[in-house]
Amino acid sequence: MGIPGSGKGTQAERLIAKTGYQHISTGNLLRALDVDPQVDPKYRPLLDIMRSGNLVPDELIYELVFDKIKHTLETGNGVVLDGAVRTVAQAKAYQLFFEKLHMANEVMVVEIRLADEKSFERLVIRKTYDAQGNQVLRKDDDPEIIRKRIASQGNMLIQPILEYYKTLGVVVSVDGDQSMDDVEREIDTVLA
Numbered sequence: 001m002g003i004p005g006s007g008k009g010t011q012a013e014r015l016i017a018k019t020g021y022q023h024i025s026t027g028n029l030l031r032a033l034d035v036d037p038q039v040d041p042k043y044r045p046l047l048d049i050m051r052s053g054n055l056v057p058d059e060l061i062y063e064l065v066f067d068k069i070k071h072t073l074e075t076g077n078g079v080v081l082d083g084a085v086r087t088v089a090q091a092k093a094y095q096l097f098f099e100k101l102h103m104a105n106e107v108m109v110v111e112i113r114l115a116d117e118k119s120f121e122r123l124v125i126r127k128t129y130d131a132q133g134n135q136v137l138r139k140d141d142d143p144e145i146i147r148k149r150i151a152s153q154g155n156m157l158i159q160p161i162l163e164y165y166k167t168l169g170v171v172v173s174v175d176g177d178q179s180m181d182d183v184e185r186e187i188d189t190v191l192a
Protein backbone atom coordinates (compact mmCIF):
# COMPACT_ATOMS: atom_id res chain seq x y z
CA MET A 1 0.00 0.00 0.00
CA GLY A 2 1.04 3.56 -0.60
CA ILE A 3 -0.25 6.82 -2.00
CA PRO A 4 0.01 7.49 -5.77
CA GLY A 5 3.67 7.86 -6.73
CA SER A 6 4.96 6.04 -3.64
CA GLY A 7 6.58 3.40 -5.86
CA LYS A 8 4.23 0.51 -5.15
CA GLY A 9 4.07 -0.56 -8.81
CA THR A 10 7.86 -0.60 -9.11
CA GLN A 11 8.32 -2.46 -5.85
CA ALA A 12 5.56 -4.93 -6.73
CA GLU A 13 7.40 -5.71 -10.00
CA ARG A 14 10.62 -6.29 -8.08
CA LEU A 15 8.88 -8.50 -5.54
CA ILE A 16 7.31 -10.70 -8.21
CA ALA A 17 10.65 -11.02 -9.99
CA LYS A 18 12.04 -12.50 -6.77
CA THR A 19 9.08 -14.57 -5.60
CA GLY A 20 7.41 -15.66 -8.82
CA TYR A 21 4.11 -14.53 -7.32
CA GLN A 22 1.37 -13.18 -9.57
CA HIS A 23 1.27 -9.38 -9.85
CA ILE A 24 -2.25 -8.02 -9.55
CA SER A 25 -2.42 -4.27 -10.11
CA THR A 26 -5.96 -2.91 -10.15
CA GLY A 27 -4.71 0.25 -11.90
CA ASN A 28 -3.21 -1.85 -14.72
CA LEU A 29 -6.38 -3.94 -14.99
CA LEU A 30 -8.52 -0.81 -15.21
CA ARG A 31 -6.25 0.80 -17.82
CA ALA A 32 -6.37 -2.42 -19.88
CA LEU A 33 -10.17 -2.29 -19.79
CA ASP A 34 -10.08 1.38 -20.74
CA VAL A 35 -8.17 0.74 -23.99
CA ASP A 36 -10.07 -2.44 -24.86
CA PRO A 37 -12.31 -1.65 -27.87
CA GLN A 38 -14.46 -4.70 -27.01
CA VAL A 39 -15.13 -3.55 -23.46
CA ASP A 40 -18.72 -3.94 -22.27
CA PRO A 41 -20.24 -0.40 -22.49
CA LYS A 42 -21.49 -0.77 -18.91
CA TYR A 43 -17.88 -0.21 -17.77
CA ARG A 44 -17.45 3.08 -19.65
CA PRO A 45 -18.87 5.45 -16.99
CA LEU A 46 -16.85 3.61 -14.33
CA LEU A 47 -13.66 3.97 -16.35
CA ASP A 48 -14.39 7.67 -16.78
CA ILE A 49 -14.25 7.91 -12.99
CA MET A 50 -10.73 6.51 -13.11
CA ARG A 51 -9.71 8.99 -15.81
CA SER A 52 -10.95 11.83 -13.63
CA GLY A 53 -8.63 10.76 -10.77
CA ASN A 54 -11.27 9.40 -8.41
CA LEU A 55 -11.70 5.92 -7.01
CA VAL A 56 -13.88 3.53 -8.97
CA PRO A 57 -16.67 1.72 -7.07
CA ASP A 58 -15.57 -1.09 -4.76
CA GLU A 59 -17.77 -3.62 -6.60
CA LEU A 60 -15.84 -3.14 -9.84
CA ILE A 61 -12.59 -3.89 -8.00
CA TYR A 62 -14.02 -7.11 -6.52
CA GLU A 63 -15.26 -8.14 -9.96
CA LEU A 64 -11.79 -7.58 -11.43
CA VAL A 65 -9.67 -9.28 -8.81
CA PHE A 66 -11.39 -11.84 -6.59
CA ASP A 67 -11.61 -14.61 -9.19
CA LYS A 68 -8.06 -13.90 -10.33
CA ILE A 69 -6.68 -14.09 -6.81
CA LYS A 70 -8.66 -17.23 -5.97
CA HIS A 71 -7.51 -18.93 -9.15
CA THR A 72 -3.85 -18.08 -8.51
CA LEU A 73 -3.96 -19.23 -4.89
CA GLU A 74 -5.59 -22.48 -5.95
CA THR A 75 -2.62 -23.19 -8.19
CA GLY A 76 -0.43 -22.89 -5.10
CA ASN A 77 1.14 -19.58 -6.06
CA GLY A 78 1.01 -16.31 -4.11
CA VAL A 79 -0.13 -12.86 -5.18
CA VAL A 80 1.27 -9.37 -4.85
CA LEU A 81 -1.65 -6.97 -4.73
CA ASP A 82 -0.67 -3.54 -5.98
CA GLY A 83 -3.03 -0.66 -5.31
CA ALA A 84 -5.82 -3.17 -4.90
CA VAL A 85 -6.97 -1.91 -1.49
CA ARG A 86 -7.98 1.75 -1.47
CA THR A 87 -10.89 1.97 1.02
CA VAL A 88 -11.63 0.48 4.44
CA ALA A 89 -14.67 -1.25 2.92
CA GLN A 90 -12.37 -2.91 0.39
CA ALA A 91 -9.90 -3.93 3.10
CA LYS A 92 -12.72 -5.60 5.02
CA ALA A 93 -14.10 -7.30 1.91
CA TYR A 94 -10.65 -8.69 1.06
CA GLN A 95 -10.25 -9.88 4.65
CA LEU A 96 -13.55 -11.76 4.46
CA PHE A 97 -12.55 -13.16 1.09
CA PHE A 98 -9.22 -14.45 2.48
CA GLU A 99 -10.95 -15.85 5.57
CA LYS A 100 -13.28 -17.86 3.35
CA LEU A 101 -10.23 -19.24 1.53
CA HIS A 102 -8.57 -19.99 4.92
CA MET A 103 -5.71 -17.72 3.87
CA ALA A 104 -6.27 -14.76 6.22
CA ASN A 105 -3.21 -15.69 8.29
CA GLU A 106 -1.02 -15.44 5.19
CA VAL A 107 -1.79 -11.79 4.45
CA MET A 108 0.94 -9.20 4.88
CA VAL A 109 0.64 -5.50 4.15
CA VAL A 110 3.70 -3.48 3.15
CA GLU A 111 3.20 0.23 3.60
CA ILE A 112 5.45 2.49 1.52
CA ARG A 113 5.38 5.83 3.33
CA LEU A 114 5.57 9.06 1.32
CA ALA A 115 4.37 12.62 2.00
CA ASP A 116 1.61 14.00 -0.26
CA GLU A 117 3.87 16.85 -1.52
CA LYS A 118 6.51 14.32 -2.60
CA SER A 119 3.84 12.38 -4.44
CA PHE A 120 2.92 15.46 -6.47
CA GLU A 121 6.58 16.27 -7.23
CA ARG A 122 7.15 12.73 -8.48
CA LEU A 123 3.99 12.33 -10.52
CA VAL A 124 4.30 15.58 -12.49
CA ILE A 125 7.63 14.38 -13.90
CA ARG A 126 6.78 10.67 -14.08
CA LYS A 127 7.39 8.81 -17.33
CA THR A 128 5.69 5.44 -17.77
CA TYR A 129 6.77 2.70 -20.18
CA ASP A 130 4.95 -0.28 -21.64
CA ALA A 131 6.32 -3.85 -21.76
CA GLN A 132 8.15 -3.05 -25.04
CA GLY A 133 9.91 -0.08 -23.46
CA ASN A 134 7.87 2.55 -25.31
CA GLN A 135 6.93 5.61 -23.33
CA VAL A 136 3.19 5.80 -22.66
CA LEU A 137 1.35 8.79 -21.36
CA ARG A 138 -0.85 8.00 -18.37
CA LYS A 139 -3.88 10.17 -18.82
CA ASP A 140 -4.15 10.67 -15.08
CA ASP A 141 -0.53 11.95 -14.77
CA ASP A 142 -1.78 15.46 -15.56
CA PRO A 143 -1.19 18.14 -12.83
CA GLU A 144 -4.87 18.86 -12.23
CA ILE A 145 -5.79 15.17 -12.05
CA ILE A 146 -2.76 14.40 -9.90
CA ARG A 147 -4.13 16.88 -7.34
CA LYS A 148 -7.47 15.08 -7.43
CA ARG A 149 -5.78 11.72 -6.99
CA ILE A 150 -3.88 12.99 -3.96
CA ALA A 151 -7.12 14.48 -2.57
CA SER A 152 -8.93 11.17 -3.01
CA GLN A 153 -6.05 8.76 -2.33
CA GLY A 154 -3.48 10.68 -0.27
CA ASN A 155 -2.25 10.03 3.25
CA MET A 156 -5.41 11.23 4.98
CA LEU A 157 -7.38 8.65 3.02
CA ILE A 158 -5.07 5.69 3.44
CA GLN A 159 -4.51 6.17 7.18
CA PRO A 160 -7.82 4.55 8.25
CA ILE A 161 -7.04 1.54 6.04
CA LEU A 162 -3.60 1.17 7.63
CA GLU A 163 -5.17 1.55 11.08
CA TYR A 164 -7.52 -1.31 10.23
CA TYR A 165 -4.59 -3.50 9.15
CA LYS A 166 -2.60 -2.48 12.25
CA THR A 167 -5.41 -3.83 14.44
CA LEU A 168 -4.94 -7.13 12.57
CA GLY A 169 -1.18 -6.88 13.22
CA VAL A 170 -0.21 -7.43 9.60
CA VAL A 171 1.49 -4.16 8.60
CA VAL A 172 5.18 -3.56 7.99
CA SER A 173 6.27 -0.11 6.98
CA VAL A 174 9.13 1.25 4.87
CA ASP A 175 10.35 4.74 3.98
CA GLY A 176 9.38 5.50 0.35
CA ASP A 177 11.41 8.71 0.22
CA GLN A 178 14.65 7.09 -0.91
CA SER A 179 16.00 5.47 -4.06
CA MET A 180 14.08 2.53 -5.56
CA ASP A 181 16.99 0.22 -4.66
CA ASP A 182 17.00 1.39 -1.04
CA VAL A 183 13.21 0.96 -0.76
CA GLU A 184 13.61 -2.53 -2.19
CA ARG A 185 16.35 -3.38 0.33
CA GLU A 186 14.16 -2.14 3.19
CA ILE A 187 11.21 -4.23 1.93
CA ASP A 188 13.44 -7.31 1.73
CA THR A 189 14.54 -6.70 5.31
CA VAL A 190 11.06 -6.22 6.77
CA LEU A 191 9.65 -9.21 4.87
CA ALA A 192 12.52 -11.43 6.00
Ligand code: AMP
Pocket residue numbers: 004026027028030049050051053054055056057058061082083084085086087090140149
Ligand atom coordinates in the same frame (compact mmCIF):
# COMPACT_ATOMS: atom_id res chain seq x y z
P1 AMP B 1 -2.90 3.17 -9.93
O1 AMP B 1 -2.33 2.71 -11.22
O2 AMP B 1 -2.75 2.15 -8.84
O3 AMP B 1 -2.40 4.53 -9.54
O4 AMP B 1 -4.49 3.34 -10.16
C1 AMP B 1 -4.98 4.20 -11.17
C2 AMP B 1 -6.43 4.56 -10.90
O5 AMP B 1 -7.25 3.39 -10.92
C3 AMP B 1 -6.69 5.20 -9.53
O6 AMP B 1 -6.45 6.59 -9.57
C4 AMP B 1 -8.17 4.88 -9.35
O7 AMP B 1 -8.97 5.72 -10.15
C5 AMP B 1 -8.29 3.48 -9.96
N1 AMP B 1 -8.09 2.40 -8.95
C6 AMP B 1 -7.05 1.52 -8.90
N2 AMP B 1 -7.19 0.66 -7.89
C7 AMP B 1 -8.35 1.00 -7.26
C8 AMP B 1 -9.04 0.48 -6.12
N3 AMP B 1 -8.58 -0.55 -5.40
N4 AMP B 1 -10.22 1.07 -5.78
C9 AMP B 1 -10.72 2.11 -6.48
N5 AMP B 1 -10.11 2.67 -7.55
C10 AMP B 1 -8.93 2.12 -7.95
